[in-house]
Amino acid sequence: MDKDLFTQEMDSNITKFLIAMSKKATKYCIAKYQNLEMKLNKGLPEYIKANYQRCAYVHTLLKRDRLTELDKVYEPLQFEVDDDVLEENVIKSSIATDLHRTIISGYAGNGKTIFLKKIYKELIDNQTNFYPIFVELRSISSGTQTLFDYIYQSILTYSDSFTQEQFTYGLKKGLFYFLIDGLDEISESQQSNIQEEIIRLTLKYPDCPFVVTSRPNEFTTWENFYIAHLLPFDYHQCQSFIKKIDFAEERKTDFLEFLTEDKFDEHEEFLSNPLLASMMLLTFNEYGDIPAKRHIFYEKCFQVLIKEHDASKGRFHRPLKSKLSHENLEKIFMYFCAITYQKKKYRFSLQEIDKFIDLASKTLSSDKICKGNDIRYDFVHSVSLLLQDGNFFEFIHRSFQEYFFAKFIVNDRKLELENKLDNIDGLFSLVKANLIAMIDDMDHDYFETEYILKKLTILNEYFESIDAENKPEKIFEQFGIVLGMYPRDFNNYNFTLGILSNYSLLIPDNDKERELDNKWGLNNFILSEVYNKYRNLILNYPINLSSNDILKVTSKYNSCIEKLINNKDDKFGGMIIRLDRKTLIELNCTKYAQYIKKSLNDYYHDILSRTTKQRSIIDEIIFKNRNL
Secondary structure, X not given: OOHHHHHHHHHHHHHHHHHHHHHHHHHHHHHHHOOOOOOOOOOHHHHHXXXXXXHHEEOOOXXXXXXXXXXXXXXXXXXXXXXXXXXXXXXXXXXXXXXXXXXXXXXOOOOHHHHXXXXXXXXXXXXXXXXXXXXXXXXXXXXXXXXXXHHHHHHHOOOOOOOHHHHHHHHXXXXXEEXXXXXXXXXXXXXXXXXXXXXXXXXXXXXXXXXXXXXXXXXOOOOOOEEEEEOOOOHHHHHHHHHHOOOOHHHHHHHHHHOOHHHHHHOHHHOOOHHHHHHHHHHHHHHOOOOOOHHHHHHHHHXXXXXXXXXXXXXXXXXXXXXXXXHHHXXXXXXXXXXXXXXXXXXXXXXHHHHHHHHHHOOOOHHHOOOHHHHHHHHHHHOOOEEEEOOEEEEXXXXXXXXXXXXXXXXXXXOOHHHHHHOOOOOOOHHHHHHHHHHHHHOXXXXXXXXXXXXXXXXXXXXXXXXXXXXXXXXXXXXXEEEEEEEEEOOOOEEEEEEEEOHHHOOXXXXXXXXXXXXXXXXXXXXXXXXXXXXXXOOOXXXXXXXXXXXHHHHHOHHHHHHHHHOOOOOOOOEEEOOOHHHHHHOOOHHHHHHHHHHHHHHHXXXXXXXXHHHHHHHHHHHOOOOO
16 A cells, blocks of 8 residues: 555544544543543544554565555464463454453564554554553663553653543543553563552553563463463464565465475474564575575575665665674674573673674674674664564574574684583583584584594593493493383283483583583483494383393382382383392393493494595595696
8 A cells, every 4th residue: 555545544544533532531521621621532642643653564574674564464363371272353352352451472573562563553443442552661761660650651752731630531431452562671670560560550440451462471470361372373374474475476476385284394483473484485585495404594594684685775785784794794693692602691681782792793803893783783683683672682583593603613613622512511402402413414524523533532442441241330321321111011010121311301400410411411412323323223222021030120129110000190101210230230231231332432433434534535636636
């Protein structure tokens, strides 16, 4: 729609809305303020119009330099309330009737603010009996300012003729519909006071709907509030959103044909909201496919975002605000991710983000250093890798931080790989499996020769002094390996004994346990590499026990076995036990210990042999034949 036509329609809608609302307040206005000709509408039209304009248009990743009509790209959301999945219209209808107090819970980028803007616009367009009041808590002054005063002052910004008596009247009569955005964005010192005031206002003015948005949190003390968890896009929502956005129809069609349900499931985390789905479309548009390897996908995403930044200037290069080259901006972002990943920081205040950018900028030579706030602007607006929620910032998707940290590990050769990786807490835990996989994928030879080979050397040197046949527990304890008993037939006391790694069950709470957890994690990763390479090392080593074996185990662990049998419906369905050396030998577990020792030694020599051969070939081809 042409913007002039849109403005005319907006003015018409607002006029109709205000006429309808004034009728609701007429009796009070005549009775109380007839001489002063005061009406509730006095002062509010300017506020309503200014906020309507702000809510009706949004910025999108695909059209960064101009606003887009919200209605053209808006995709209705889904929510979960008390384990029930509800459509957006059901939520909105309920808020206006009986669910007057609702918390919209969701992560950054999932659409909480856009949802409030949609409600605001619809309240005007549909001429409902509420004055919508849009409140952004990120802008509230720190200190002693109350929420009541803040809301009232925000209306006064547009009309200083609006009085507190008008405001109080509207509250008592249930004429206001409060859309309170960003509870999680206010300072910790203000959190409890603002929360308490919201609850007090809802109790004092029960006829006014209150909708509050926040990141997921504990809201158990919020009396009479419903919590609606904003759900990520499903396959059909994603398809519908792609069809709506302003993009070349042919390329959208190609992407939608590519985006089967199986492909959606494969890449679901990058299609879960409008921002990420747009990024996926841009990447597909540029390369015609979505790379299977994660690190390649992230690299292509960055290149596409840089290209989109330049696109608004046609074929001419558009300078970044920081005046940095693309390469140097990427380098600073890489170091920014490395610093923040190590500090376990994923969300930043304005002060924090500028501090980390300043530290990352020092990696460039002094003649290339520029203002940190310009770099921050480029991170948020030029390449859209960070999201800004008021005075807080976070990654568009946390895995981008993980990717750029992995890139730092591989690209920066000033530090030894062993030192870099050993300084990452819980490196081989399940949580950081993607990080290790990306480092390995980015440069397998570097990872294998400069890290795995060195760790294998230490492990094999230790195993040389161990008699695996007579001291199998000395092998197992390097991997946190224990035995698990699993029932095959409870009634006949028939069990299977399996060897498994127990290190992942440890939740370290001190330095000693963390050191042990890291060691077990590393050694089990190496063991899994052996399995992946040779495909003949059975990590769950089954031992079918004879009747005599059962008696041996049950006599020592009788209380454990009884517990296992009595809890036969337990989800785990098994029990982890630790056997002594004598029992391990009697149960013939020594073969597995010996096999681990031999396989790791074979793996060590295999890496050493391949590395030596590869270096010999490179030397022969490049250096010895340089005169050909």
